Amino acid sequence: MDQSTRSSNSDVPMKATVVPISAVQLKSVCSSCSLRELCLPMGLSPEDVERLDQLVYARRKVKRGEGLYRAGDPFSAIYAVRTGFFKSDVILEDGRDQVTGFHMPGEIMGMDGIGTEAHSCNAIALEDSDVCVIPFSRLEELANEVRGLQRQFHKVMSREIVRDQGVMMLLGSMRAEERLAAFLLNLSQRFVARGYSPCEFHLRMTRDEIGSFLGLKLETVSRLFSKFQEDGLIGVQQKHIRIRDTVGLKNILGQDR
Amino acid sequence: MDQSTRSSNSDVPMKATVVPISAVQLKSVCSSCSLRELCLPMGLSPEDVERLDQLVYARRKVKRGEGLYRAGDPFSAIYAVRTGFFKSDVILEDGRDQVTGFHMPGEIMGMDGIGTEAHSCNAIALEDSDVCVIPFSRLEELANEVRGLQRQFHKVMSREIVRDQGVMMLLGSMRAEERLAAFLLNLSQRFVARGYSPCEFHLRMTRDEIGSFLGLKLETVSRLFSKFQEDGLIGVQQKHIRIRDTVGLKNILGQDR
DNA sequence: CGGGTCGATTGATCCATATCAATGCGGAGA
DNA sequence: TCTCCGCATTGATATGGATCAATCGACCCG
Structure with a gap:
């Protein structure tokens, strides 16, 4: 759209x-x-x-x-x-x-x-x-x-490897809340780089697909969306997401609970 | 050694x-x-x-x-x-x-x-x-x-990306037992390729490091080693591992429990 | 406009793995 | 040979997220 x-x-x-x-x-x-x-x-x-x-x-x-x-x-x-x-x-x-x-x-x-x-x-x-x-x-x-093209292509592949390391970190050592927060922040960043709003976007994937990516079940993803909403961090309406408190989301990362 | x-x-x-x-x-x-x-x-x-x-x-x-x-x-x-x-x-x-x-x-x-x-x-x-x-x-x-070198280098990088996908699979959708079994089988394979025994090797890393890699706690890793041993799948003595039943280990993969 | 379908939400309960805690063991260094 | 220390094992208990189940809501198609 x-x-x-x-x-x-x-x-x-x-x-x-x-x-x-x-x-x-x-x-x-x-x-x-x-x-x-x-x-x-x-x-x-x-x-x-x-x-x-x-x-x-x-x-x-x-x-x-x-x-x-x-x-x-x-x-x-x-x-x-x-x-x-x-x-x-x-x-x-x-x-x-x-x-x-x-x-x-x-x-x-x-x-x-x-x-x-x-x-x-x-x-x-x-x-x-x-x-x-x-x-x-x-x-x-x-x-x-x-x-320059050779160099650039090597960089693209290397960045893919680094991205994958990040996902391993996510899956291997983060709690469910942290995973979802990191996921939303990452999406936001990438949308900004493409000229879209950093705080409002449309999820193209289902809860199930998000869950699969994050190593969680879809129900957990759904509950966390609701929780983040209650906490005033985001607004959720089906696939439409509005980030209300970027700092709050970042604070979820790395806090022991 | x-x-x-x-x-x-x-x-x-x-x-x-x-x-x-x-x-x-x-x-x-x-x-x-x-x-x-x-x-x-x-x-x-x-x-x-x-x-x-x-x-x-x-x-x-x-x-x-x-x-x-x-x-x-x-x-x-x-x-x-x-x-x-x-x-x-x-x-x-x-x-x-x-x-x-x-x-x-x-x-x-x-x-x-x-x-x-x-x-x-x-x-x-x-x-x-x-x-x-x-x-x-x-x-x-x-x-x-x-x-040939250019091509070969690209292949090496690509294989690293594919390896990382495998780790994501491991971390994102496998149970603890499956992760450890997959890990042991993977090590075994790599040792064979290097001319070592496929069924007997020395772990160079601690339980904590294995756990970190597999997204598990060290106690869980230790318990699973013990369980695999009881089940006759492997022999464990500290860092020395002997694989007794490769098929049995493979069977752990992909079975729902 | 109404019915059907797919995805999302929410609640109740369970269980795999984490956490906390104590003990054991083996290798390195005196 | 003795001791120390880091790592491993094992047990008891707690809990985060999974599972099972029901309802809801939005969009699509007729």
Whole structure:
């Protein structure tokens, strides 16, 4: 719903029926993308960003509930979210699943597939979404020519590793309240970086998905939302969240109870 | 104690007193390293491995309990464990800490530092250890020339991301028993790959460190070791572990209780 | 506009793991 | 060889979050 404000004017409205695919794939250049300061081009010189343009030649639309890729799919590209919202999850044989992350515009997905040439998790769109397809072998080639790109790509992967460490910290040593507070603060931060309000946003995922990510049951997540609301820290109405007391939320972190 | 069996004959015994540092740093080449099939050179052609030799020019000894790097240290190199054993951990202001991984010979450490040019976690030796120092800017340079190296380095980073997903799964959706069983099986596998016995090994870390990694308290870890022993799955004597029933351990995984 | 469905909320109870506490054991150093 | 100290074990009890269950509410579709 609010994604429309981010898209470039050449974008086709979501509701449009059939559009020639070429029309969608034609104009997709990093140099004019509003997300370039958050995404792969971050920190590159304008000239280098233009060289990236030749790489990111395709876009792909993914409808809500559909997968961008699934565990086991052969790996060929990484993806930059342009509009929309994704989750990644890993599913065990016995059906249990673990959400390993949520992804918003400007973030890179799919790097899990490089090591084994097959994806190790599922990437599911939580709303109708749009990604830039970055063919990996071409990325590696271009990284050889464009020094800044090589460095930048390494940084992106490294930050993913650091992010994962943070999630381990969350899951391994925080109490339920702390996990949810940290989660909300993290979302808020990422929304701000994208020009949205830091204190008011729409959750794209269900309580169950939040719970899976945080290692909690959905009932616990729901109760904590209610508790935070009673304590005046946030306002909750279904998926709409308003952060009323950022400091209060931060204080939950690290206090023994 | 059992590490001696792996080292090349040019290695100085651990107990030797003072050895000229140059002697230690001189011979450190991937092409003759017994770990080359597990480490960064994995899958590279012999010629490419020789080019790696010029990169990995220094070794560094780290005594038990000392840090290879600490959170906040400026980033300049990644490291390949040659001998010994490390843990990585992240420490919060309030003192809580989370062990994010254990590292054995052939594994690469330090990639967390690339993104911000500073390390985000501590790497502590759990026994007297020895690492190859891989200056990162040189690695990036060489990766431009040696195509296989670039690819291989990306794979190493990607595998780290996938490993982290596995830990999230562990912490987020497994019960205590499952976590410990998965941990033991994982260690076993990694020891086998290094030519050690799959069913008998020495834990280098304390119960507290295992607990921190698995999101459990040390008492819980201890009780579970005892329980597994009673059930005939393993033999435990302090840090010495013998796996008696691999299938039984695997069966713990994924069963609802 | 009304019925159905999926997700969210809330309450009552249970249980896995934490916490608190005491004892034991093995290796290092005198 | 003795002693000390850090780590491990084991027991008793407490509790945070899970589980089970019921109701509610919003949105979608006909």
